[in-house]
Amino acid sequence: MAGWDGERYAEVATLQHELGRRFADALTPVAGSGGRAARVVDAGCGDGVVTRMIAALPWVGDVLGFDPSPLMVEKAGAGNPGVSFEAGDVTTFVATSPFDLAVSLNALHWVPDSAAALAQLRDALRPGGRLVAQFVSEGARPSLEDVAQQVATGPAWGRYFSGVEAPHVHRTAEEWRALAAGAGLAVSGAEVSDLAWDFGSAEAFEAWCTVGFTAWTERLPAEAHGSFVREVTGEYASVVGSHRVLRFQQLRLEAGRG
Template sequence: MTDWDGAKYAEIATLQHDVGRRFVAELTPPAGARVVDAGCGEGFVTRLIAELPPVAAVVGFDPSPLMIARAREGRHPGVDFVEGDVTTFVADDPFDLAVSLNALHWVPDSVAALTRLHDAVRPGAGVVCQFVPEGERPSIEDVAFGVATGVSTGVGTGAEGRDAGGFAAFFEGFEPPHVHRTRGEWRDIAGAAGLEVDDLTERDLAWDFGSADAFRAWCALGFTAYTDRLPAERRDEFLARVTDAYGRVTGSDHVLRFLQLRLGAHRPR
């Protein structure tokens, strides 16, 4: 498990915070709701949820000790942060709503994750998750994997697919840390977890970091699963190759384009 630096994440997470505000604005928790936030990171979204008038209390959990340490620095009434893995999480008392924002596409066992969220809420309660799905356009994560391993990602004639950077030796046996699934696959997974799907909404979004340097700095934190395997002197080169290759996807060296799939479901009564 990669333990992201919560303090550094909070400094550069403008994109994640913007997406988080939109995510929370669309939530409709019942009055007096107890909410659980799976993969809460540094707690920004968890605290926003706690500020919704119907919400009485929120528990945020994340497998990263550094993220939870950062989350606990910003105390907020009615919010509790704990270390936990979504595939093993067990609620002491059932919640009225379970949410997860851009965390589950880092969890290989999607059925286990949604099953745990199903089990964490009372019958009739909602489960709302948002993540990056599989799409026709290669994602930034797809490109990173291609640059690292020399596996083609469909970007075209770039460095990825030919190991032009000579990184593959550092990634023997490496599995991609992300799991991007299609809308149909997520529907099937939710059903296998015992949930009834109410809505699956996909959006195509873009974020302009303003400069290639700012984009690389953002990637530097999110791609530690890759850079931790590289010698320190080659990490900047790797990140530059990723953003250069991805620039051929978007036509810009500082714009991230990403899909967001919002799954709305509930536990049957």
């Protein structure tokens, strides 16, 4: 999200960084053309921590991370040798030279135009290049984002969100397969996992949500942010049975450019 604060995100991003470690560890090596190390692009790189994890893999060479939030890019910093960051929107991103691998972790469900995102990532790849993206998918259980949108459009807060569409999009694995195929990608996997994360306290969960709810709270008076977050987390507790646990679906989409 374009308004996310990189400093505040880094303070509460333990979950994202752990998911990033698992994501990086599960990547299958990709060879660059001509025997060189793989060139990688990370769409929605956030604070750059996961980008650096990927850059540290022995088969990876240069890595470019981009994010729509200038504050996130500022937090990511200059990067290590071979790692660079820039501001950018995945729906309009144009690679100056092709990549061997495109990755994205928990960013694409914040992009309403999924087809455009996949098409731009496909175009960023060389023939034979691969895409590995992981993000929140649609499931039988309401997601935290679903609950936030329900509260936002309810009687207490609806006046701030009149005519505003949900900032997130959750699709099923089958829908993502179809969109990827339509973008010219050959899907090799679309595996869904149901995960949980215990923040240890209701206060820690609220602090994490305060950063993640920017798409909603940026429309509210500053003094109302805390009340909105507490109402959402209270409603969400009735979904998962806890005031400190997040349960979420993760879809890992793997595809290649022919």
